[in-house]
Amino acid sequence: xxxxxxxxxxxxxxxxxxxxxxxxxxxxxxxxxxxxxxxxxxxxxxxxxxxxxxxxxxxxxxxxxxxxxxxxxxxxxxxxxxxxxxxxxxxxxxxxxxxxxxxxxxxxxxxxxxxxxxxxxxxxxxxxxxxxxxxxxxxxxxxxxxxxxxxxxxxxxxxxxxxxxxx
Amino acid sequence: xxxxxxxxxxxxxxxxxxxxxxxxxxxxxxxxxxxxxxxxxxxxxxxxxxxxxxxxxxxxxxxxxxxxxxxxxxxxxxxxxxxxxxxxxxxxxxxxxxxxxxxxxxxxxxxxxxxxxxxxxxxxxxxxxxxxxxxxxxxxxxxxxxxxxxxxxxxxxxxxxxxxxxxxxxxxxxxxxxxxxxxxxxxxxxxxxxxxxxxxxxx
Numbered sequence: 108x109x110x111x112x113x114x115x116x117x118x119x120x121x122x123x124x125x126x127x128x129x130x131x132x133x134x135x136x137x138x139x140x141x142x143x144x145x146x147x148x149x150x151x152x153x154x155x156x157x158x159x160x161x162x163x164x165x166x167x168x169x170x171x172x173x174x175x176x177x178x179x180x181x182x183x184x185x186x187x188x189x190x191x192x193x194x195x196x197x198x199x200x201x202x203x204x205x206x207x208x209x210x211x212x213x214x215x216x217x218x219x220x221x222x223x224x225x226x227x228x229x230x231x232x233x234x235x236x237x238x239x240x241x242x243x244x245x246x247x248x249x250x251x252x253x254x255x256x257x258x259x260x261x262x263x264x265x266x267x268x269x270x271x272x273x274x
Numbered sequence: 275x276x277x278x279x280x281x282x283x284x285x286x287x288x289x290x291x292x293x294x295x296x297x298x299x300x301x302x303x304x305x306x307x308x309x310x311x312x313x314x315x316x317x318x319x320x321x322x323x324x325x326x327x328x329x330x331x332x333x334x335x336x337x338x339x340x341x342x343x344x345x346x347x348x349x350x351x352x353x354x355x356x357x358x359x360x361x362x363x364x365x366x367x368x369x370x371x372x373x374x375x376x377x378x379x380x381x382x383x384x385x386x387x388x389x390x391x392x393x394x395x396x397x398x399x400x401x402x403x404x405x406x407x408x409x410x411x412x413x414x415x416x417x418x419x420x421x422x423x424x425x426x427x428x429x430x431x432x433x434x435x436x437x438x439x440x441x442x443x444x445x446x447x448x449x450x451x452x453x454x455x456x457x458x459x460x461x462x463x464x465x466x467x468x469x470x471x472x473x474x475x476x477x
Binding site for chain 2: 260
């Protein structure tokens with residue numbers, strides 16, 4: 108009962124547990140565990156920047172992003188190969204420039220290895236990869252802006268959420 | 275009293291646990307525990323789009339199309355419009371007309387090199403520019419009416435929102451042939467003063 112009171116007191120005082128960003132090495136443990144890393148690691152969110160020069164606005168010339176993004180996922184549970192893990196990308200929220208929007212369907216990516224395959228954002232939630240535990244999979248994605256839509260001058264910002272789930 | 279406080283604390287703790295997401299939306303996340311498990315990480319995208327105004331009438335690059343009308347002796351001053359016999363990148367008398375802007379509404383103004391005189395022949399006779407008219411494949415993007423003085427303007431509507439103007443049309447020229455003019459060759463290459471300039475601008 109005392110231990111219960113102490114636990115409750117910590118939460119009430121605002122000291123809620125936090126999840127530190129880290130890469131987990133697979134280890135011999137009975138506790139199921141998954142991890143995902145997108146970008147350079149740490150808690151900062153990586154940003155891919157696309158600069159569209161005046162001579163190329165909406166002319167269909169593909170514009171590569173300024174950096175490649177590492178996507179690293181792993182899932183562990185016992186026994187191995189017992190759970191189908193899914194990696195999804197949610198691009199449903201378009202980039203915005205004030206009230207002007209730019210859909211993520213204008214972006215695609217090429218995979219360096221193909222372990223997390225190349226594709227194009229569908230403007231919703233899409234499955235990128237499914238695999239059985241316990242495995243670690245990573246790849247490098249090189250994003251490209253297709254540059255086919257007439258878009259107003261300005262800076263557009265948005266983000267894609269990658270989610271790893273294990274049933 | 276102590277019992278009540280304990281119950282409140284436990285209830286709050288449980289509520290807090292339930293409301294916590296199963297993942298932290300950071301760039302790298304790991305979670306462990308009872309399944310199902312979910313972990314998320316995000317990547318940001320930023321697109322910097324430059325402002326641009328593109329305008330094309332006729333051929334590409336620096337080529338200036340010369341549209342020629344031949345009025346036969348039987349047609350002189352008949353009032354029947356005369357189609358062009360040559361000139362134009364699409365067909366005789368037909369030119370490509372493209373306009374793209376992502377900055378705001380555009381105005382197109384016509385001018386010419388006649389200093390208000392109109393089309394001349396070698397003898398100094400004049401045909402006013404108003405004798406040449408043009409139609410468009412899209413009534414939303416028509417050229418300004420030609421005039422000797424120049425300065426006529428049109429403001430085509432934006433095609434998306436308030437900043438995007440995007441047209442790819444064709445303009446077709448004809449000689450209206452509404453009056454009888456002295457025989458001769460008028461305009462560019464003859465009496466001169468036969469070049470029209472369209473200027474697109476963002477006010």
